[in-house]
Amino acid sequence: MPRDARELGSAWTRYQRHDYPSPSPDLARYWVVSWSYRESYRQKIVPYPNVHLTFQGGGATVHGVSSGFQVKVLEGDGGVFGVEFRPGCFRPFLGAPVATLADRSIDAREVFGSDPPAEP
Template sequence: MSPDDRRSTTSEYGVLGVRDVDFTLDRFPPARDLASLVERHWLVSWELPAGREASVTLLPHPCVNLVLDGGRLAVSGVGRDRFTYVYRGAGRVFGVKFRPGGFLPFLGRPLADITGAVLPAEQLWGPSASGLATEMTAAARVERMIELVESFLRARWPAEDPQVELVGRIVAALLHDRDITRVEDVSDRFAIPPRTLQRLFARYVGVSPKWVLRRYRLHEAAAVLAQEQDRPWADVAAELGYFDQSHFIRDFTAAIGLTPVAYAQACRRREAPVSA
């Protein structure tokens, strides 16, 4: 794994099932001077025949997103549960995905306060957020949308918080390091007592380190089973650090909505396997 890969604090997984051909998901890196807090920009776009609708189900990352949808700009806290987005006609949704912990300096209070919540951006930035939404909606090209939102964030860039960098290093380890299978492994590696680690994550990420670790492993499990439907799920579980098969089945079913076997079968049939 290259040093650049190590810097990533979120995976590219999260879309459940065999990816629908009716929409396009594009990802764009942030400007270098914003990369300490922003993981990436993303754009989902679609164009369907009249009278037809489609949907996509996602399993959220432990990140805050700034989302432009339907001409409105919103701050979306970490979502605990999968959700389904239904789309019709032609349209697009643009987002800024902040690194885990990267939005706290903008919010100025614990991220746990907005976990599971979606707030109008005006609550944080006032009428200027409405103006940004209008300008971005009118932009024909995604490059212009990125330029507008990055200028907006630069003008409101918060003071540096060294805890954000620490949280980023911990989350990157949870994402990339297969030797980490328990929260205790994190505490040992970073010399942070478990209770202190829990408080740090509640404030900066909005969910617990155990939740983050489990979510990233389940993202990978769902991606592997969608792409390689004949892979024995027990092998997938073991590769991801699940040595208790019943534990894996329980976690997977709770997050995805189907057992590993049923999920792989649905993907093999190219069905929409789950919905929220």
């Protein structure tokens, strides 16, 4: 697949906004991404050795550590709010080794019960 010209020279910054509000620095880091694209855009996601809790479209998802890059297709106007847990800080919520989430995502209700945390 050919490269999208919007990813070259950081042109994507005209369409996306990133913000990093401050939670407890000992536990996690918040991040916010919003976008506005007239045509779909293939966003490359860089893997970090952290568990992420994301809120998007009225749902919450827990994402385990990924062993490689991922690609998400961004379309129209949208956004996501995320919590990036520092290493070792998600296991108490999970009640199991974080390795059980490697390379997969699960509905946050599987971890937090029927009433997952609300988006801040």
